[in-house]
Amino acid sequence: MEDNQTDKPLPPLRLRSHHPDSEKEITLRIPVINGGMGVGVTGPALASAITNEGGGGVLTGVVLGYPFQKILGKLTDKKPFEANRLALEEWITTTKTKCDGGFVGVNIMVALNDFKDMAHVSAKSGVDLIIAGAGLPMALPEIVNKFPDTMIAPIISSVKAARVMVKKWMAKGRAPDAIIYESIHHSGGHQGGSIDDILTGMHQPRDVVSETRKMLDDQGLEDVPVIAAGGIWDKNDILEALSWGAQGVQMASRFLLTVEAGLEFGGIKLFKKLFMENDIPTILERSPAGLPSRAVETPFSKRFAAIDNEIIKEPHECPSVCLASCDKQKSIYCILDHLTEALKDNLEKGLFFAGSNVGKKGISKKILPVKELMDLLAHGEPAGIRAAAGAHVA
Numbered sequence: 317m318e319d320n321q322t323d324k325p326l327p328p329l330r331l332r333s334h335h336p337d338s339e340k341e342i343t344l345r346i347p348v349i350n351g352g353m354g355v356g357v358t359g360p361a362l363a364s365a366i367t368n369e370g371g372g373g374v375l376t377g378v379v380l381g382y383p384f385q386k387i388l389g390k391l392t393d394k395k396p397f398e399a400n401r402l403a404l405e406e407w408i409t410t411t412k413t414k415c416d417g418g419f420v421g422v423n424i425m426v427a428l429n430d431f432k433d434m435a436h437v438s439a440k441s442g443v444d445l446i447i448a449g450a451g452l453p454m455a456l457p458e459i460v461n462k463f464p465d466t467m468i469a470p471i472i473s474s475v476k477a478a479r480v481m482v483k484k485w486m487a488k489g490r491a492p493d494a495i496i497y498e499s500i501h502h503s504g505g506h507q508g509g510s511i512d513d514i515l516t517g518m519h520q521p522r523d524v525v526s527e528t529r530k531m532l533d534d535q536g537l538e539d540v541p542v543i544a545a546g547g548i549w550d551k552n553d554i555l556e557a558l559s560w561g562a563q564g565v566q567m568a569s570r571f572l573l574t575v576e577a578g579l580e581f582g583g584i585k586l587f588k589k590l591f592m593e594n595d596i597p598t599i600l601e602r603s604p605a606g607l608p609s610r611a612v613e614t615p616f617s618k619r620f621a622a623i624d625n626e627i628i629k630e631p632h633e634c635p636s637v638c639l640a641s642c643d644k645q646k647s648i649y650c651i652l653d654h655l656t657e658a659l660k661d662n663l664e665k666g667l668f669f670a671g672s673n674v675g676k677k678g679i680s681k682k683i684l685p686v687k688e689l690m691d692l693l694a695h696g697e698p699a700g701i702r703a704a705a706g707a708h709v710a
């Protein structure tokens with residue numbers, strides 16, 4: 317995409333609840349939300365800063381109890397599900413306070429044993445948008461039905477999945493309030509497609525975004541925004557996604573390179589260092605969630621690489637019984653424990669989820685305060701910086 321496109325102003329992102337008893341509408345001045353990054357990367361500091369700068373801040377609501385216990389020494393007398401609930405409630409309250417009641421979203425995974433509880437807690441605590449992925453959140457409308465002002469959005473990775481979600485939710489009398497599309501070729505963490513789909517280039521972003529937009533329009537759902545995620549790094553990438561028919565974007569990896577990311581757990585310095593090292597590639601590995609996942613290549617992730625690799629299971633405990641699909645006896649490792657080790661700067665044991673951009677050379681990488689990053693996303697990187705992007709900035 318041409319550099320001169322960075323002069324174009326970004327349009328705002330309009331969200332409205334499609335619950336029959338709600339008239340709630342929210343307009344985000346900058347059409348950028350952050351992707352939830354489990355297990356503790358997207359906390360109150362990051363989410364509130366993004367909202368305060370005109371975007372939409374999204375907390376992770378994924379198994380927070382364990383890092384609270386293991387790193388912060390909090391809630392240690394609580395059982396796993398209760399700890400998850402209390403930790404998420406605390407984070408939602410803190411975030412709402414920090415952004416003066418502004419937009420707060422929560423990302424939760426359908427694959428979690430306590431998905432229903434986490435969705436309910438989020439809605440009861442007053443979040444504006446629940447984003448649910450790692451499985452299709454068929455039951456979400458019923459779970460939050462008593463909270464008309466809580467908007468809900470499924471994550472999809474193919475047009476087929478988008479169609480299924482719209483059909484199922486419309487049959488329950490509720491259109492989705494947004495559709496989040498995550499590209500299996502670029503997103504960090506779990507992917508909503510098979511290794512084969514990824515290797516054969518299925519579900520390309522331009523196709524899925526434009527066809528999903530058309531599918532919604534054909535059903536009279538013009539006011540349901542498509543929010544594109546995966547591989548978006550700068551303003552030109554945002555404009556490109558909007559040109560395919562998206563109304564907004566969700567970005568994760570670039571937000572990890574902010575001062576505010578992971579602040580609650582000590583600032584995740586190693587995570588950030590790995591992201592800045594231009595010669596560290598990302599690989600697909602096998603997750604106990606039963607999906608391929610994209611992560612920084614480290615000695616640990618290489619052991620579980622999804623392609624051409626004999627997997628030797630790692631003996632482990634099951635501290636939080638988090639994933640419905642995970643059986644302690646059969647699963648290859650404890651994903652929660654390894655994601656928590658990443659928060660603790662442990663190179664040997666950490667699992668560092670990452671989008672494909674992290675392994676790409678020649679893009680501008682620098683740890684910025686959210687305020688500066690949002691300004692760059694809204695107004696574009698100065699030409700000099702774009703030209704010099706190949707130079708690694710530490």
Ligand SMILES: Cc1cc2nc3c(=O)[nH]c(=O)nc-3n(C[C@H](O)[C@H](O)[C@H](O)COP(=O)(O)O)c2cc1C
Pocket residue numbers: 350351352353354355357376378423424425449450471498502503504505506545546547548566567568569570668669670671672673
């Ligand atoms: C460190 C990390 C953790 C993530 N954790 C989650 C998660 O818990 N739930 C989820 O739905 N997506 C998760 N994702 C995916 C992001 O929310 C996002 O959609 C995706 O990474 C976008 O691509 P990008 O990183 O290229 O911007 C994660 C991504 C990263 C990089």
